[in-house]
Amino acid sequence: MGSSKCLLISVLLPFFLSIFHFPNSCSSFSTQPLCNDFESVALLQFKQSLKINVNASGDPKISSWNSGERNDCCSWDGVLCDAGTGHVIGLDLSSSQLYGSFNSSSGLFHLVHLQKLNLAGNDFNYSQIPPSIRYLSNLTHLNLSLTNFSSQIPPEIFELSNLVSLDLSFNPLKLQKPGLKGLCENLTSLKHLYLDEVDISSPVPHTMANLSSLMSLGLSRCGLYGEFPTEIFKLRNLQFLSVKGNQDLRGYLPEFHSSSPLRILRLAHTSFFGKLPDSIGNLPSLYELDIIFCNFSGLIPTSIGNLTTLNNLDLSINNFFGQIPFSLANLTQLSQLDLSYNSFSPQTLSWLGKQTKLTLLNLGQTNSYGDIPASLKNLTQLTILRLNRNQLTGQIPSWLVNHTQLIELDLGVNKLHGSIPQSISRLVNLKDLSLAKNNFNGSVKFDLFLNLKNLTRLQLSGVHLSFPLTSTVNASTPKLMLLGLVACNLTEFPIFLRFQHELEAVYLSHNDIHGQIPKWIFNMGKQTLLSLDLSFNYLTGFESFNHTSLILPWASLLILDLNSNKLNGSLPIPPPSIVEYSAKSNTLTGQISPLFCNLSSIEVLDLSHNNLSGMLPHCLDNLSKFLLVLSLRNNDFHGILPTAYMEGSTLKVMDVSYNQLEGQIPRSLSNCTMLEILLLSNNQFKDIFPSWLGKLPSLKVLSLRSNGFHSSIGKPKSNFEFPKLHIIDLSYNKFTGNLPSEYFQCWNSMKVVNLTDSKVDNLLTYMVTRANPIYLIAVTIITSQDFVWFDYYSFSLELTSKGIETVYEKIQGTLIVVDLSNNRFEGEISEVIGNLKGLHLLNLSNNCLIGHIPSSLGNLTELESLDFSQNNLSGEIPQQLLHLTFLAFFNVSNNHLTGPIPQGQQFATFQSNSYLGNTGLCGKPLTKNCKSYGSSTQPLPNPKRGEGSNFPSKSNWVVIMMGYGSGLVVGFVIGNNLNIRKLERVVKNLRRRQ
Structure with a gap:
C-alpha cells in the first residue's frame, strides 16, 4: 500500500507541478499580466x-476598450499594470477627446492601486474635482491640466x-480654503x-522653501502678491521656476551659487525689481x-x-541702463534674444x-x-528681426x-535714408513688414509691396507712396490684415483697398485725403475690420449719405477714429460692437441718436469740439x-446731466465742459x-460744493470752473476725503466763507513731492487710468487673435498758469494745482497751506x-x-519765499502789503507789475x-525760526544747487554754527598746504 502511494505520487507530481507552474509560464510569454476583473x-x-x-484634438484611447477583453484590461490603450500583481497602476488618457462631468461615484476611484493618473487635455465641463480622489x-x-x-x-x-x-x-480652479500654505505643509514630497x-x-x-525635493514650480498668473521668498531660488534641486503674470508679486534675485541646477527662470509681468546680480553668471x-x-x-x-x-534671453521692458555688455557675443547657443524697451x-x-543660431532678435x-x-x-x-525705434542710419x-x-x-522709426530697394520683394516669406517713419528718399510705388504674396501686416507710415491709377489686383495679391499708411501724402483712398476683404486694422490718418469717404469702403473688411x-x-x-x-x-x-476732419451733418452711428469711438474736432451737428444707447460694449466715447446740441440721452x-x-467737451448741449449712474460703474473720465448744462451735479x-477725472467747467451748473465727491477714492482732477456754484465750502466730514486729488479748480464761481483750510489737511496727494507711480514709466509716455505712468490719460487695451492695441486718450484742461489762461493739452500726473x-x-490764509509741498500752481x-x-x-x-x-x-x-527757487510767476498786486520786497533768487526776475x-x-x-x-537787501531767515527750511544746521560744508532763471547756480554755504575763528583756521591751513 505504501509503495503504491509512492508510485502514485511519483506519477502525479509532475502533473501538479505543471498546473502550478502554468500562470508563471503564461506570464513569461505575455507582455502584461491579466488585470483584476474588478x-x-x-x-x-x-x-x-x-x-x-x-x-477635439487628440486620440480617443478609450474607444478601443472592449468588454469582450475585460479579463485583459492591461492591454488596453493608456492602461499600465503592475508586472507582478496585475493591478492597474497607471492610466494615461491625456488628449483623449473625453467630455463630460466628473462625480464621486466614477469607477475611476475604484482603481485604488493607481500610482500615475494623467487626464490632461480633456474637457470635464466645469465640474468639480470629486473629493473621492482621496481613495x-x-x-x-x-x-x-x-x-x-x-x-x-x-x-x-x-x-x-x-x-x-x-x-x-490651466483650469478655472481656486486654491484658497485651504490655500497654498496648506498644500506645502501636507505634500512635502513634491x-x-x-x-x-x-x-x-x-x-x-x-x-x-521647505520643499527640499522641489525640481519644478509653475505658478504663472495665479493672482499672487506680496514678497516672493528668496529662499525658494536657493532650493538645491530647483530646475524650473515660473511665476510670470503675477503683476502684484514683488521680489528680487539673490546671489546664486555655481551648484544651482536652475535651467528655466520666468518672472515676466511681475513687480520684481533691483539689479541682476553678477552671480547670475x-x-x-x-x-x-x-x-x-x-x-x-x-x-x-x-x-x-x-x-x-x-x-x-528676454530682458525687454525694464529699466536697464548703461551699455549692452559685449560679452553677449559669447552666447552662441541663443535662439531668441529680446532687449527691447530699456x-x-x-x-x-x-x-x-x-549668435548664428538666432531665430528671433528684438533690439x-x-x-x-x-x-x-x-x-x-x-x-x-533669423525669422524675426526687430530693430525699430532706434537711431540707425545709412x-x-x-x-x-538674402535672409x-x-x-x-x-x-520702423529710425533715420534710415536712401531708397527702399526693389529687391525687398525677394523676401517671399515675409508676413510682417514695417519701414515706417524713416527718411527714405523719393516716392515709392506701392505695387512693390503687393509682390510679397504672404504679407499680412504692412506698415509704411511716413513713406512717400505713389499709387498707379490702375493698380493690378488679382488672386495673388496679398490678403492684408493690417495696413499702416499714416502720413504718406495720400490724396485719395487707395483703390486696392476695395478688394481687401480680410483687413482687421487700417490706419490712414495724417494724410491729405479730401472730400467724401467713398461708398465702396464699406466692403473693405466688412466682416473682419476691428x-x-x-x-x-x-x-x-x-x-451717398443724405444726412x-x-x-x-x-x-x-472695435475702434473708429474720425478725429480732426471736416465732417458735417449728423453723427455717424457705430455698430454695437464698438469699444472706442472718437469723432472729435469736426463740424457735426444735431443730437446724439437714441441708437447710441445700444452701444453696450463702449469704453471710450469722444464727441468733443463739434456743434452737437440738444439734451443728453438718459x-x-x-x-x-x-x-x-x-x-x-465744447458742444452746445443743454439741460441736465443724466442722473442715474449705477453702482459698479467703470467710469474714469468725464468731460462735459464748455456746454450749456445746468442744474445740480447728479x-x-x-x-x-x-x-x-471730472471736468464740469464753463457750464451753467448751480449747486453747492459737491463735498460728497470726497468719498471717491481715485479722484485726481476736479474742475468746476466758471459755473454758478455758491455758498461756503464748509468742513470735510472725515480726514480721508479727496485722498488722491492733485488738481482742483473752483475759479470763477460764487463761493463764500473762509478758505477750506480743513480740506487742505485732507489733500494728502498734494503733500507729496514728485508724485509718480513706478510701473512701466519707460514704456508709456503718458499716464492712464489702467496702468500707472506719469501723464493723465485713459488707456483702452483691446486684443484680437493677431493684435493688441494700447489706445491712449488724452484730455485737455484750461488752467490759469502764470497769470495767463492756458490750455493744457496733456496734463502731467505730477502737476499739482x-x-x-x-x-x-x-478771512485769512491759514499756515496749513504750507503742508501742500507738492504744489506747482497756487x-x-x-x-x-x-x-x-x-x-x-x-x-x-516746487511752486x-x-x-x-x-x-x-x-x-x-515773507522772506521765506526766497526758498521758492522754481518760482517763475509771482503776483501780489492790489493788496495792502508793506515793507521790503525780498531780494535775490527768483525775486530778481519779477517785474514791478507784480507789486502794483x-x-x-x-x-x-x-x-x-x-x-x-x-x-533793502534782507538775509535769508534763520532756519531755526522758520518751519520747513532746507538750510543746514550742522557745522559742515554743504553744496547747494538751485535754479535761478534759466541758469544753474552752484554755491558753497558754510554751516551756520561755524564761527569766524574756525573759518580763519581753515584758511590758514589751506595756505600752508599750497
Missing part, C-alpha cells in the same frame, strides 16, 4: 460615464501624501508642482531667462556672457554676429545707432534680402457700466468709485482775503506760480527805497 469593470464604468468629443492614496503623479475642472480644489487632494508630481494648471492660472490670490508662503545650466515687463534696473552684468547654454546708453551693434528702442551692421549677415536662421543693406527665412522685419483710423484728414462726410442716420456696417468694429448713465471715458456720480480765484472767499486771486501772507509758503519748494492779487492782504512779504497797488512796499524792482526799513 478593475476592468471599473474602467468600463468610467468609459460609459463620459463621451467622446470628435471635434487613490497611492498616487505619486497626478496631471489634470487643461481639463476644465472648476471651483475650489478639494482639500482631499492634500491627503495624497505620496504625490511627487501634481499638475492642475518634486514637480504646476498650478499655472489657478486662482490662488495670496502671498507665496515661506514654507514652500554662476548658473551654468540656465537655458531660459524671461523677465520681460518687470522693474529691474541697473547695468546688465558682463557675467551674463558666462551662460553659454542660454537659448532664450534705457540703454547710445551704442552701436558691434557685439552682434556670433527695438535700445538706443542703437550707426549703420545696420554687416555682421547680421551671419544670422542666417541705407537698407542689399544683403538683407529669405524672415517672416517679420521691423525697421480698427479704422481716418483722423487728421479733410474728409467731409460719407458718399439721415448713418449706421456704419462693419459688424466687428441712457448715457447706463453706458457707465463699461464706459471708461466720456468726453462731450448725486449718483458717487457710485462711480473709479472716477479719476489749487485754483480758488475769482470767488468771494474771505491761485487765490480776486477774493476778499485779509491778514498776512503765511511764512509756511516757504515750504512749497512755479503764485497769485494772491486783488485781495486785502497786509503785512510784509501796494503803496507800502519798497525795494527793487520798485523805485521806492527802503530807508525806513534799513538795508
Whole structure:
C-alpha cells in the first residue's frame, strides 16, 4: 500500500507541478499580466460615464476598450499594470477627446492601486474635482491640466501624501480654503508642482522653501502678491521656476551659487525689481531667462556672457541702463534674444554676429545707432528681426534680402535714408513688414509691396507712396490684415483697398485725403475690420449719405477714429460692437441718436469740439457700466446731466465742459468709485460744493470752473476725503466763507513731492487710468487673435498758469494745482497751506482775503506760480519765499502789503507789475527805497525760526544747487554754527598746504 502511494505520487507530481507552474509560464510569454476583473469593470464604468468629443484634438484611447477583453484590461490603450500583481497602476488618457462631468461615484476611484493618473487635455465641463480622489492614496503623479475642472480644489487632494508630481494648471480652479500654505505643509514630497492660472490670490508662503525635493514650480498668473521668498531660488534641486503674470508679486534675485541646477527662470509681468546680480553668471545650466515687463534696473552684468547654454534671453521692458555688455557675443547657443524697451546708453551693434543660431532678435528702442551692421549677415536662421525705434542710419543693406527665412522685419522709426530697394520683394516669406517713419528718399510705388504674396501686416507710415491709377489686383495679391499708411501724402483712398476683404486694422490718418469717404469702403473688411483710423484728414462726410442716420456696417468694429476732419451733418452711428469711438474736432451737428444707447460694449466715447446740441440721452448713465471715458467737451448741449449712474460703474473720465448744462451735479456720480477725472467747467451748473465727491477714492482732477456754484465750502466730514486729488479748480464761481483750510489737511496727494507711480514709466509716455505712468490719460487695451492695441486718450484742461489762461493739452500726473480765484472767499490764509509741498500752481486771486501772507509758503519748494492779487492782504512779504527757487510767476498786486520786497533768487526776475497797488512796499524792482526799513537787501531767515527750511544746521560744508532763471547756480554755504575763528583756521591751513 505504501509503495503504491509512492508510485502514485511519483506519477502525479509532475502533473501538479505543471498546473502550478502554468500562470508563471503564461506570464513569461505575455507582455502584461491579466488585470483584476474588478478593475476592468471599473474602467468600463468610467468609459460609459463620459463621451467622446470628435471635434477635439487628440486620440480617443478609450474607444478601443472592449468588454469582450475585460479579463485583459492591461492591454488596453493608456492602461499600465503592475508586472507582478496585475493591478492597474497607471492610466494615461491625456488628449483623449473625453467630455463630460466628473462625480464621486466614477469607477475611476475604484482603481485604488493607481500610482500615475494623467487626464490632461480633456474637457470635464466645469465640474468639480470629486473629493473621492482621496481613495487613490497611492498616487505619486497626478496631471489634470487643461481639463476644465472648476471651483475650489478639494482639500482631499492634500491627503495624497505620496504625490511627487501634481499638475492642475490651466483650469478655472481656486486654491484658497485651504490655500497654498496648506498644500506645502501636507505634500512635502513634491518634486514637480504646476498650478499655472489657478486662482490662488495670496502671498507665496515661506514654507514652500521647505520643499527640499522641489525640481519644478509653475505658478504663472495665479493672482499672487506680496514678497516672493528668496529662499525658494536657493532650493538645491530647483530646475524650473515660473511665476510670470503675477503683476502684484514683488521680489528680487539673490546671489546664486555655481551648484544651482536652475535651467528655466520666468518672472515676466511681475513687480520684481533691483539689479541682476553678477552671480547670475554662476548658473551654468540656465537655458531660459524671461523677465520681460518687470522693474529691474541697473547695468546688465558682463557675467551674463558666462551662460553659454542660454537659448532664450528676454530682458525687454525694464529699466536697464548703461551699455549692452559685449560679452553677449559669447552666447552662441541663443535662439531668441529680446532687449527691447530699456534705457540703454547710445551704442552701436558691434557685439552682434556670433549668435548664428538666432531665430528671433528684438533690439527695438535700445538706443542703437550707426549703420545696420554687416555682421547680421551671419544670422542666417533669423525669422524675426526687430530693430525699430532706434537711431540707425545709412541705407537698407542689399544683403538683407538674402535672409529669405524672415517672416517679420521691423525697421520702423529710425533715420534710415536712401531708397527702399526693389529687391525687398525677394523676401517671399515675409508676413510682417514695417519701414515706417524713416527718411527714405523719393516716392515709392506701392505695387512693390503687393509682390510679397504672404504679407499680412504692412506698415509704411511716413513713406512717400505713389499709387498707379490702375493698380493690378488679382488672386495673388496679398490678403492684408493690417495696413499702416499714416502720413504718406495720400490724396485719395487707395483703390486696392476695395478688394481687401480680410483687413482687421487700417490706419490712414495724417494724410491729405479730401472730400467724401467713398461708398465702396464699406466692403473693405466688412466682416473682419476691428480698427479704422481716418483722423487728421479733410474728409467731409460719407458718399451717398443724405444726412439721415448713418449706421456704419462693419459688424466687428472695435475702434473708429474720425478725429480732426471736416465732417458735417449728423453723427455717424457705430455698430454695437464698438469699444472706442472718437469723432472729435469736426463740424457735426444735431443730437446724439437714441441708437447710441445700444452701444453696450463702449469704453471710450469722444464727441468733443463739434456743434452737437440738444439734451443728453438718459441712457448715457447706463453706458457707465463699461464706459471708461466720456468726453462731450465744447458742444452746445443743454439741460441736465443724466442722473442715474449705477453702482459698479467703470467710469474714469468725464468731460462735459464748455456746454450749456445746468442744474445740480447728479448725486449718483458717487457710485462711480473709479472716477479719476471730472471736468464740469464753463457750464451753467448751480449747486453747492459737491463735498460728497470726497468719498471717491481715485479722484485726481476736479474742475468746476466758471459755473454758478455758491455758498461756503464748509468742513470735510472725515480726514480721508479727496485722498488722491492733485488738481482742483473752483475759479470763477460764487463761493463764500473762509478758505477750506480743513480740506487742505485732507489733500494728502498734494503733500507729496514728485508724485509718480513706478510701473512701466519707460514704456508709456503718458499716464492712464489702467496702468500707472506719469501723464493723465485713459488707456483702452483691446486684443484680437493677431493684435493688441494700447489706445491712449488724452484730455485737455484750461488752467490759469502764470497769470495767463492756458490750455493744457496733456496734463502731467505730477502737476499739482489749487485754483480758488475769482470767488468771494474771505478771512485769512491759514499756515496749513504750507503742508501742500507738492504744489506747482497756487491761485487765490480776486477774493476778499485779509491778514498776512503765511511764512509756511516757504515750504512749497516746487511752486512755479503764485497769485494772491486783488485781495486785502497786509503785512510784509515773507522772506521765506526766497526758498521758492522754481518760482517763475509771482503776483501780489492790489493788496495792502508793506515793507521790503525780498531780494535775490527768483525775486530778481519779477517785474514791478507784480507789486502794483501796494503803496507800502519798497525795494527793487520798485523805485521806492527802503530807508525806513534799513538795508533793502534782507538775509535769508534763520532756519531755526522758520518751519520747513532746507538750510543746514550742522557745522559742515554743504553744496547747494538751485535754479535761478534759466541758469544753474552752484554755491558753497558754510554751516551756520561755524564761527569766524574756525573759518580763519581753515584758511590758514589751506595756505600752508599750497
